[in-house]
Each structure stands twice: as C-alpha cells, then as structure tokens.
Amino acid sequence: MAHALDIPDSLSCRCRRWSEGLRPIKDMGSCIGYMERELPELLEDNDLFREILRAIVERDSYPDINTDTMFVNEIVLFRDPVRGFSLRMCLWGPGEYDPVHDHNSWGVIGTVSGCLTVVGYQRLDGGSDERCAVIEEAGRELLPVGCTYSVLPLNQGIHCTGNADASAIVQVGVYGKNITGRNYIHAFDPATGEISRLYSPQAKKRMLARQALLSL
Ligand SMILES: [Fe+2]
Numbered sequence: 001m002a003h004a005l006d007i008p009d010s011l012s013c014r015c016r017r018w019s020e021g022l023r024p025i026k027d028m029g030s031c032i033g034y035m036e037r038e039l040p041e042l043l044e045d046n047d048l049f050r051e052i053l054r055a056i057v058e059r060d061s062y063p064d065i066n067t068d069t070m071f072v073n074e075i076v077l078f079r080d081p082v083r084g085f086s087l088r089m090c091l092w093g094p095g096e097y098d099p100v101h102d103h104n105s106w107g108v109i110g111t112v113s114g115c116l117t118v119v120g121y122q123r124l125d126g127g128s129d130e131r132c133a134v135i136e137e138a139g140r141e142l143l144p145v146g147c148t149y150s151v152l153p154l155n156q157g158i159h160c161t162g163n164a165d166a167s168a169i170v171q172v173g174v175y176g177k178n179i180t181g182r183n184y185i186h187a188f189d190p191a192t193g194e195i196s197r198l199y200s201p202q203a204k205k206r207m208l209a210r211q212a213l214l215s216l
C-alpha cells in the first residue's frame with residue numbers, strides 16, 4: 001500500500017532557493033543563465049533521483065504521477081508557489097521521442113541518467129501562420145549527464161527531445177512562467193509542415209466537455 005512521502009528536504013531547499021533567486025530577475029536570458037548555473041548540481045544528485053524513482057515504483061504519494069502534464073512521460077516535481085517556475089522530470093524509454101514542439105515559456109533541461117538527444121529546428125516561413133510552417137533542423141545535441149540545453153518560447157525554441165540509448169533515461173527541466181496564456185503547445189510535422197495543438201489529456205477533456213455542453 002502506498003505511504004505518504006513528502007518532497008525530499010534537499011529538493012525542497014533547492015527549489016525554495018531558486019524561487020528566491022529567480023524572483024527579482026526580469027529578463028528571460030538572465031533566468032536561463034541562473035538555471036544553467038544551478039541545474040547541473042541537481043542533475044548529478046544520484047541519491048535524490050534514486051529516492052524519487054523508487055517512490056514512483058512503490059506508488060508513494062510524492063511525486064504525484066497523475067498531475068496535469070502535456071506529455072505522458074512527464075512528472076511535476078515542484079511548482080513554485082509564486083508561479084515563477086516548475087521543475088519537471090521526463091522518463092524516456094529506448095528510442096522514444098516527443099513530437100517536434102514549441103513551449104510557452106523559457107526552459108533549461110538536462111540529463112540525470114543516460115544521454116538525452118535534443119534536435120533544434122528553425123522556422124523558415126514568416127512564423128505567423130498557426131496551421132502550417134516551414135521548418136528545418138538547425139542542430140542536434142547529445143546531452144550527457146549533468147549537461148544542460150536552454151529552450152526559448154514559441155517559434156524561437158522549436159525542438160524535439162528523446163532517447164537514442166538502449167535503456168530508460170531520466171531528463172529534468174525547469175520551465176519559467178507561461179508568457180503566452182495558451183493552455184496548449186504547438187506540435188509540428190517537419191515533413192508536411194502541419195501544425196497541431198497539443199493539450200494535456202486533462203485540458204483536452206475540459207475543453208471538449210465545454211464544447212459538448214453547448215449541444216446538450
Ligand atoms: Fe520541449
């Protein structure tokens with residue numbers, strides 16, 4: 001039976017420090033710079049992540065694997081009470097990649113175990129069409145343990161991430177405030193240019209329920 005396990009003290013302390021550190025910073029580049037300096041130490045804390053992974057396996061109450069997230073392999077580890085950032089973990093099986101996508105905020109991501117692949121894309125059209133885009137690969141990085149990659153919001157940060165390794169790997173990311181107000185992100189098909197909206201399963205259910213109500 002699951003037993004209660006709160007957020008580990010060492011993680012809670014770090015997150016509170018980040019909250020204080022990020023609060024006075026107003027520009028996105030400096031927020032990214034702050035997290036690029038702070039995140040590597042967390043990425044190399046094997047004891048902490050062993051504790052978190054074991055808690056997931058043993059169905060402990062923390063971390064809650066049922067919270068509202070965009071991707072099925074994503075787990076929220078901490079939400080800043082003043083909404084400055086969230087800390088998320090992604091678990092990747094061998095050969096798994098997310099769709100090419102944008103974000104609603106800045107982000108700094110890194111690898112806890114294995115080697116994360118990040119493919120960046122640039123948008124070659126005007127960038128204003130919400131249904132179709134011309135994108136091309138702009139760079140591919142392999143992130144070993146402790147290394148970070150920064151993400152910008154919207155068209156400046158189109159990318160996909162995944163796992164080219166033969167075993168499951170762990171990625172962690174810190175994401176800033178949602179600056180777009182969207183409750184979805186854009187997913188891009190690099191071959192056809194088609195853009196679709198990607199909602200969290202929970203947000204999609206709420207949206208469709210709202211629409212369905214209109215016809216009842
Ligand atoms: Fe992403």
